[in-house]
Amino acid sequence: MGDAVVERRSGSVPVQYHQFDIKDEAGPVGPELGWGEAGFVVVMDGVIVVVTGVHTGSVEVEVALYEAEPGVGDGVWEEVVEISACSVSGDLQVRGMMDDLDEELPVLAFRGAGEYRLRVHARGREDGGDLDEGYLVQVWPAPVRAVAVPRQESPGTARALR
Template sequence: MSDEVERGCGLVPVQYHQFEIGDEEGPAGPDLAREHNGLVRVADGAITVMTGIHTGEIDVTVTLHDTAPAPAPAPGNGDWQEIVEISAHSPSGELTIRGVMDDLDEELPVLSFQGPGDYRLRIHARGRDTAVDLAPDQVTEWYLIQAWPARPSEVKVVRQTDHYGASVRRG
């Protein structure tokens, strides 16, 4: 079990069903097709998390850990519907979450909190089936991103239960 080093949460802007995780100084990971797992893809070195909503804001919590934590239970009612682990590289030590076209109103913790190097990201999602293709005025999707230093390893799909993810996997 891992002790949590830092936690932060905030609203992240979404456009075109996505928000990004990246490092301005280089690729964060090798290419991974969007159909692979329905939640996370990597193209041209940028990590993209796919959302059910087309446009709007989602609630994102980031937790940083010294070692691999257990997958987290979902807050409130229900469970995380999709959970995927991927490896990420940060050349600059500034691996961050960002909107595709808009900046975040509040900064979330830097995922590469121990500086340049390799990290593991476990991305949890719930609510992606609630407002598919819409632009809701209120938050309908929640995400948790757990990060810890780790050597690169294969993508691991922990859970796949939402309908939106299934539709993305079908291509």
């Protein structure tokens, strides 16, 4: 496991309609992935959608970039999903669905265009707006692999939104 962090930064991400996005404006990041196939993460129209408990507002998101696969985050994370993403332009980023971030988070495709693995952690989604709702996105260069759901303690919100 490659626990050496290349960069780590967190910030407030705007949420609308229970979601924020991870996308590359130049093209799709991966094949479609429907509701329930990967917990609280969906891929629609080539965009990775992270389904939140908050309907409208903001959530805290931490981005951590690694050269190699890190260990899964500690026990504060109730849900964890791993997904592969391809960045066409090298500009794969966490973005609000309709609003820009006040402060930019690191570009996820930190080694340029290519394939990456994203491990998205969530906590507090079931509280639907509790101040403790937060996310950690770990990213490292890796070839495409199947979706994995290493931890899923509270699947109710994603199911209720379908």
